[in-house]
Amino acid sequence: MGLLNAELRKLLSLRASLVAAALCLVAAPAVAAVNGNALRSRVAEGGTGPEGGLSAAERGLEGVMFAVVAGIVLGVVVMSSEYTANDGDVGGGRQIVATLTGVPRRGALLLAKATVLTLVTAVLSSAAIATGIVAGQAVLGPFGLAPWQAAGELGWRLPGAVFYCVCTALIALGVTTVTRNGLIPLVVLIVNSSAISVSLLLSKVTSWAKYLPDAAGIPLFAGETAYTEQLPPLAGATVLTAWTALGLAVGAVAFIRRDA
């Protein structure tokens, strides 16, 4: 318990946690509201509205992408902060020395980090989705649904979205445990999940792309996607879980075997 307590304190007192919280609690509902507002104007002017309950309900799920990015930030920084060197003129120390002299059982330490990351990401992504749905549906006004109706329509997609965020965060942790430096994983993973999806590009070339982690995970929450071919949700969840386990396993081997 002491170990989990220590790791939770470390994670929550990092500035990255503040960034992640802002993404989930401010940016996610704000974008859901902006998009909801645009949609309402279109419908009010006689354009095409949301077709059926699910499509309308999905207004809130736009916030998931912010939760994904928040999870990536947390997953990267929870490990990269250990290796950030202080300035040379104040000794150039790194936190990993304090961490590993306190807890030399590295497997247990990584497990504790993964556990608190899962916890914080799950809470923040749930909050992002909940506030996104409330804000998005409220702005839709007469065309929107009551939040509980929207949640009912979404059903398994709600835990699916949280699961996707947690898995992405854990993969980010695994990758950063190997690289030790946070910059490259942060840029690559965030760009991949928000701007240019490598999986999406590859899916134009090969049908194997649907087995890549983000492509496999997207059916867990998104109704319509840009992918022409994707796995059914349960298969996608299984594939995403396998990627997560692989990422953590590779990270664990590197973490346990290498010198600090």
Next chain:
Amino acid sequence: MIEVSRLVKRHGTKVVVRDVSFTARAGRVTGFLGPNGAGKSSTLRILLGLDSADAGTALIGGKPYRALRNPLRTVGSLLEGSGAHRSRTARGHLSWVAASNGIPRSRVPEVLDLVGLGDVGRKRVGGFSLGMNQRLGLAAALLGDPEVLVLDEPVNGLDPHGIRWLREFLRARAATGRTVLLSSHLMSELASTADDLVVIHHGEIVHSGPKGDVTTGHASLEDAFFALTDREDRWDS
């Protein structure tokens, strides 16, 4: 007690620690002396379970560091400064360190006062000087009131007052039967603090024993040190 036995560490093809053996006994301050790059930190990193040895053992109280449960209650250490993340406060840093080893929170203000950081406990570490960072590292080492202290270049950045305080503090720790292992490249520092000396050069132990034995036949510890390490240089060439 610390027992290092036939320790070997390679970085690639370079041997940085070569068959190093020494003992740091309870009730004594053992000085670990050598020029920069001699292998002091590499040896201490293995002793503290941070790096793995290519051969040999390093035991604290008969156990390798990685086998200790709540190690901070047995061994306090200072390596690379405090290691506190710059965005944390001194208290925040010590709080998580204490939590990780089941050390009561009440120790945090106690050790901050002890090292003279009582007034800046709520300041962020990013604004700390080298000396303050060293003090914070010392505070972390003392959190668990450990039986054994392992300190790598602890006087780095300390002002004369702090150096004097540390010397007396370590002498007092040893006087109560605890083990203190202290590395330095400064002979003057160890001359006044250590009971026993272990001299390392080019990764090899060139002398170990009571301080008096090392200096016998030399005008000062400094002369003894250069005599020991110069001999080593000639062997190399």
